[in-house]
Amino acid sequence: MISAMNEREFLKQYDKSAFEQPMFSVDNVVLTLGKGELEVLLVKRGEHPFKDCWGLPGGFVDLEKDQSIESTALRKIKEKTGVEPDYIEQLETIGNATRDPRDWSITTVFTALIAKQRCTPTDENVVLANWFAVSELSAMTLAFDHTKIIQRALKRLRDRATYSLVPCALLGEKFTLSELQKVHELILGKKLEAKVFRRRVENSGQFEETGEMTSGRGRPAAYYRLRSGTDAFNFEFIRTV
Amino acid sequence: MISAMNEREFLKQYDKSAFEQPMFSVDNVVLTLGKGELEVLLVKRGEHPFKDCWGLPGGFVDLEKDQSIESTALRKIKEKTGVEPDYIEQLETIGNATRDPRDWSITTVFTALIAKQRCTPTDENVVLANWFAVSELSAMTLAFDHTKIIQRALKRLRDRATYSLVPCALLGEKFTLSELQKVHELILGKKLEAKVFRRRVENSGQFEETGEMTSGRGRPAAYYRLRSGTDAFNFEFIRTV
DNA sequence: TTAATAGTGTCTCTTAGACATTATCCT
DNA sequence: AGGATAATGTCTAAGAGACACTATTAA
Structure with missing residues (x-):
């Protein structure tokens, strides 16, 4: 009985490939103020792909814990900094077949600003999450397309700095x-x-x-x-x- | 051997709920110029949820056909209008546990502008896809959160109209x-x-x-x-x- | 000639930008 | 007193807004 079937079931039988879902994650460009320079929060990846590379703090939605993708972003930021950021906004969503070597992958990127003194001293993860001056980034190879994402976040921040406070x-x-x-x-x-x-x-x-x-x-x-x-x-x- | 395991496998064993992925779709607010009024393209949903309701043209990423979520958006627009839009931009991504009655659901919304005369005469789908004056929308009940999404797209368009052409x-x-x-x-x-x-x-x-x-x-x-x-x-x- | 629509001249008012000046602290 | 930093006064130039005016067509 068709009408009792839910859409997921329907699509599964109708077109298997249309139901195959891409991976979805949230990434955060968390910025703070270093000594005379902007700094971005990076975490060292423990698993591949890009194992041992630095990358943006982010991850998958937890369907139980998270009410929305904003919750996911805040949860991830809190995990690494100990606090919620002073400002957060959605930057953009990037989804394509090539950004992740494994498979089709989508990420919604948030830009967050945080006053450094509010961050609780980093826990045992100190070597796993750290602040990097944005000028250092050109010499680093980050995971996925994270270098480009940070550049776009910085451009957005420059726009904000010209017409907002x-x-x-x-x-x-x-x-x-x-x-x-x-x-x-x-x-x-x-x-x-x-x-x-x-x-x-x-x-x-x-x-x-x-x-x-x-x-x-x-x-x-x-x-x-x-x-x-x-x-x-x-x-x-x-x-x- | 851990390092030979891909991340998907790893996450599956590590934390089942973290791997459970939300549904991801793309939705388009396609706008054109009617007689003295803006019009938005809506399609009649053939399946539930919101069966027989009008909603935004969109759908799931086709991992085979689509190179990126922008491709998905353009493909869906072309399916309904026959052509690619004259302008398209990403509006925002909405993802939460409540917008879809079935489950956690994420949609990346695109706003597209199209010159009506470029649209090929609607095919057999004529009753399934149609233009609606935006003023009519207040009297309609659209699928999901599509009414709110259209309002946000219109606000963005107003912003664009004030500082761009x-x-x-x-x-x-x-x-x-x-x-x-x-x-x-x-x-x-x-x-x-x-x-x-x-x-x-x-x-x-x-x-x-x-x-x-x-x-x-x-x-x-x-x-x-x-x-x-x-x-x-x-x-x-x-x-x- | 008149109505209708397209396009210009020009004045005013606001405000960004420049930069000189004043204010208030410490040593 | 002198150096340092904060804050203001004020002039200029550019541009938005207002609106009267001119231009070119069809009927």
């Missing part, structure tokens, strides 16, 4: 505008005008002064934080071809 | 600036200034006059086409929080 997630709870500006300069690879940058921050309405000030050499700077109740990661597009 | 893919080979402006107005739901719009088109450098002119009532309009060699769908972001 999302990169503030790389800093902690509070930060000065100079610090935030330096992060943007680091990402964009160029100097920004302090006046222009401050205007943007103020006009965004996404931040507020904490009231605290830095101390040290030079004029003290005001600390800012995300305005409570504001989703700082909603930003408006303004025009233009 | 991608919507030109809804028109044919050649078009007048008035026509293109009307398309943008339709998508954005508001009037645009002719002068401003023309400036944008000219400054983009993506179009050129064909030399032909319209005839009919009123001053003739110049026809434009995509400048050859230009990827009109590359556009620059200009700033701003």
Whole structure:
């Protein structure tokens, strides 16, 4: 009785090859701020393919534990860093017959930003998960297409840095505008005008002064934080071809 | 001998549930221009779940035929419209335990734009695939989360219409600036200034006059086409929080 | 001639960008 | 006082928006 058959059964009998499913995984480009450089979290693969290569932290969906692919991404990130990231967004999905030497394979990639000081000291896995300066990557051979994926994540981050203040997630709870500006300069690879940058921050309405000030050499700077109740990661597009 | 075992075998023995794979499919939001309204391509589902409901054209990856998920998307679109779309981009991937009543399910969604006149007259499937004005959708119950997906695709299209000229893919080979402006107005739901719009088109450098002119009532309009060699769908972001 | 549609001239207002200047700390 | 860093004042240039105006056709 056809209508009692579920679609999976139906497809199995209808066309075996149409039912054969590709492998699906989630990969994360987790970025943080190193000393004067962006760093990306990599894990050493214990199994082949690409055994002993470094690759992005990720893995398969756990149909029992995970409610969504976002849950999978967060779970994997938490496994390696001890915490949830300060910002996460879906980058893109790559699926083709060649990226995995074994078989057809699909990965949905997330980009996450995390303030390094929030990460709990790495557990026994310390040699299995580590931060690498993005400039080191050109000298490394990563698993699968992970080098290309990281490049695409960095490009997206550069886009975000030009028209949003999302990169503030790389800093902690509070930060000065100079610090935030330096992060943007680091990402964009160029100097920004302090006046222009401050205007943007103020006009965004996404931040507020904490009231605290830095101390040290030079004029003290005001600390800012995300305005409570504001989703700082909603930003408006303004025009233009 | 462990190292001779492939990862699939390994995972199977290591953790059965981690190997259990979710269903993966591709769905397409194919948009075209109806009479004064955007239309979306829907197909009537022949099998459950949501049997006899309208839903987005899509389906499973064919591991033999498809080189990538983009190939899957294009193949499915071609099956229903007879042609490849004029523009396609990946929208997002949705994967969770609840969107499919049967099981965990993942879909990568593509948004495609197509000039209606390019579509070959629908074949015997005419009642199985049809264009629906987007305004009709609120009165319809679509399969799965397809209503929400279409809304998200439309939002993305509105974004594109504000800072790119991608919507030109809804028109044919050649078009007048008035026509293109009307398309943008339709998508954005508001009037645009002719002068401003023309400036944008000219400054983009993506179009050129064909030399032909319209005839009919009123001053003739110049026809434009995509400048050859230009990827009109590359556009620059200009700033701003 | 009039209605209709295409296309331009030009003014205003906003804002990015540049850069000089002021402010406030430490030593 | 002098160096360092934070923050502001203010001028300029570019461009979006507004809208009046001109251009070219069919009826």
